[in-house]
Each structure stands twice: as structure tokens, then as C-alpha cells.
Amino acid sequence: MKHAIALTATHCQSLDLTLAQQVIDPVLMHHQTDAKPGQGLGNPDLTFSFAIDFPQEAGDPRELSEIPEVRLWFIRLDAHYPWLPLYLDWESGELSRYTAMLVPHQFSPVDGIRYNPEALEIFVMSKVFSLDGWLKQQGIDGRSRLKFMTQMLGYELDDALFNLL
Numbered sequence: 001m002k003h004a005i006a007l008t009a010t011h012c013q014s015l016d017l018t019l020a021q022q023v024i025d026p027v028l029m030h031h032q033t034d035a036k037p038g039q040g041l042g043n044p045d046l047t048f049s050f051a052i053d054f055p056q057e058a059g060d061p062r063e064l065s066e067i068p069e070v071r072l073w074f075i076r077l078d079a080h081y082p083w084l085p086l087y088l089d090w091e092s093g094e095l096s097r098y099t100a101m102l103v104p105h106q107f108s109p110v111d112g113i114r115y116n117p118e119a120l121e122i123f124v125m126s127k128v129f130s131l132d133g134w135l136k137q138q139g140i141d142g143r144s145r146l147k148f149m150t151q152m153l154g155y156e157l158d159d160a161l162f163n164l165l
Contacts, residue, residue, distance in 0.1 A: 002089050003027055006051045012069040015076050024048065024081060047089040050097070063107050065100040074101035083134050085127060086145060095152055099123065115153075124155050132165050 005023045010016070027046065052064050064070050078084065078098075088094040096113060103123045104116040128146055135142035147157050 002047045002049050002092075004049050004051045007053065007070075007073065009054045009069070012054060012067075012073040015073055017073075017077060017080055020077055020081075024084070028087075046087055047094075048084065048087055049089045049092060049094050063100075065097070065105070066107075071101050074098065078102055082127075082130050085149060086131060086142070090149075090152060095149065099153060120153065121155075124150055124153055128157065128161075129165070132162065 003023050005020050007019070011019055027048075052070065054064060054067060054070055056062065056067075085095060085098060088098055099115070099120070100113050104119045106114050108114055128150065131142070131146055131149075135146070143159075143162050150157050
């Protein structure tokens with residue numbers, strides 16, 4: 001079962017993470033008491049998605065990821081749960097959407113999201129470094145999951161990089 005985090009303009013404007021915490025914390029806490037560490041990575045019962053209700057004025061051409069209040073909320077969420085990308089519903093595009101909230105980009109009706117290449121590289125490598133450390137602390141060999149995550153964002157990681165870590 002995918003767990004949806006319903007985000008409203010009020011949450012964004014006040015940088016309120018309460019709703020996200022009420023969805024994420026119990027699910028992961030329940031899972032951690034019933035399973036071995038890391039067993040939930042990739043488990044459809046432990047995936048999260050976002051339902052964002054942020055009203056826009058008629059004719060506002062911006063995507064949600066281009067609205068400063070929405071982006072700032074996601075930046076705060078990412079600072080609070082830096083490992084959350086590992087638990088997003090990747091198959092439904094949540095990883096790309098989440099990344100768009102954190103990485104400068106342009107949107108093309110033909111090509112979709114086109115991330116700023118340098119900003120995406122910094123984001124990807126920052127996530128690899130922080131998530132690799134977090135996974136090791138949890139006793140999880142998450143190298144393949146990290147490699148798959150970066151592939152979804154257009155990067156190929158060599159095993160030699162992980163050997164350096």
C-alpha cells in the first residue's frame with residue numbers, strides 16, 4: 001500500500017511538516033519493529049507519494065516545483081528525512097517529482113523535466129554520500145538500490161566510487 005502525504009498551501013506557507021511526520025513516522029516505526037533493517041527498501045507497502053493541493057491563479061503557467069513555497073517545504077522535508085528518496089514510489093514518478101522540488105530545472109512539454117546538469121550532479125552525489133552512510137548505519141547493503149536510484153536520474157555509478165566510501 002502506497003502512503004500518500006496530502007500537502008496543502010497552508011502546510012507549505014507555514015513550513016509545517018506535521019502531516020508528513022504523521023504519515024511517515026508510524027509507517028516506518030511499525031515496519032522497523034516487525035522486520036529486519038533494510039527489508040522495506042523497494043517494498044510497495046513502504047512507499048510514499050505526495051498529493052499536493054496548492055491553488056494557483058488562473059493563467060499561472062508554473063509547475064508546482066516552480067512555486068517557491070512548495071519548493072521550500074520540500075527542502076525542509078529533505079533536511080528532516082534525507083533518506084526519504086529511498087522510500088518514494090519510484091514507479092509512479094515520485095523520485096523525479098521530488099528531485100524537481102530540490103533541483104533547479106526547466107519544464108518542456110515535449111521533453112518533460114530538464115534538470116540543470118550541474119545542480120543535478122551535486123544533488124545526486126550529495127544523496128549518494130549521505131544515503132550510503134545512512135544505509136551502513138542501518139546495517140543495510142544498499143549499493144544496488146543507490147545505483148538504481150541514480151540511474152533513474154540519468155547517472156551511472158561505478159563500483160569504484162563505493163569502494164572509496
